[in-house]
Amino acid sequence: MNKKVNLKEKLTLFNEYWSPRIIGRLNGQMVKLAKLKGEFVWHSHEQEDELFYVLKGQLKMELRDRTEILNEGDMFIVQRGLEHRPVAEEEVHIMLFEPDTTVNTGAVINELTVDAKEME
Amino acid sequence: MNKKVNLKEKLTLFNEYWSPRIIGRLNGQMVKLAKLKGEFVWHSHEQEDELFYVLKGQLKMELRDRTEILNEGDMFIVQRGLEHRPVAEEEVHIMLFEPDTTVNTGAVINELTVDAKEME
Numbered sequence: 189m190n191k192k193v194n195l196k197e198k199l200t201l202f203n204e205y206w207s208p209r210i211i212g213r214l215n216g217q218m219v220k221l222a223k224l225k226g227e228f229v230w231h232s233h234e235q236e237d238e239l240f241y242v243l244k245g246q247l248k249m250e251l252r253d254r255t256e257i258l259n260e261g262d263m264f265i266v267q268r269g270l271e272h273r274p275v276a277e278e279e280v281h282i283m284l285f286e287p288d289t290t291v292n293t294g295a296v297i298n299e300l301t302v303d304a305k306e307m308e
Numbered sequence: 309m310n311k312k313v314n315l316k317e318k319l320t321l322f323n324e325y326w327s328p329r330i331i332g333r334l335n336g337q338m339v340k341l342a343k344l345k346g347e348f349v350w351h352s353h354e355q356e357d358e359l360f361y362v363l364k365g366q367l368k369m370e371l372r373d374r375t376e377i378l379n380e381g382d383m384f385i386v387q388r389g390l391e392h393r394p395v396a397e398e399e400v401h402i403m404l405f406e407p408d409t410t411v412n413t414g415a416v417i418n419e420l421t422v423d424a425k426e427m428e
Contacts, residue, residue: 192369192376194381212385214357214358214405215336215337215406216335217337237335239339257312261315262313263313270310285334285339
């Protein structure tokens, strides 16, 4: 991991939606990239806070009491326990920062549940 | 912390170099913004891995065995114990991820040592 990583370059190497790629590890946390399109599932992470940083596009972060509209350059931290549903009407690219233990669908296990894949 | 943060907007709110601002906290880690210009001090963090993500400009990350040239969109993780010296010939804007316990100058305490400041 002791070399630089260019995020745009890494984003050219995969196209699957809702399938996070691990691009770095530090302090028990993982840095991930993901491409999103469509509606995800409502879920929460009981033990993990999760950071979303929008690299491209617009992400609607639905919360039970409101929706946060996140554009390029916006960051949002979903605190542990908070129910959320990411929605991307058009393709969105994000960076994620979250603990090693994080499951993408949180306490919900369904067809969207995937293991994050390591990138070279 | 439960609201979105626009990084470019936050960067308009301060001008001091080498004076990190805290823009988020999660999982015992802090997300910071900093503006850099000039040469920092050689240092290492004994217990903390530190992530640099370049938002604007070019950062030279000097290591004892080489120099990594980091441009906009590049990320670099400095593993704990690794001596490094950030050098910015022109102004550079970065995002940092590191544990709450991180001191900016690591084990070196000198006139560059500062506490990160909280941003609203």
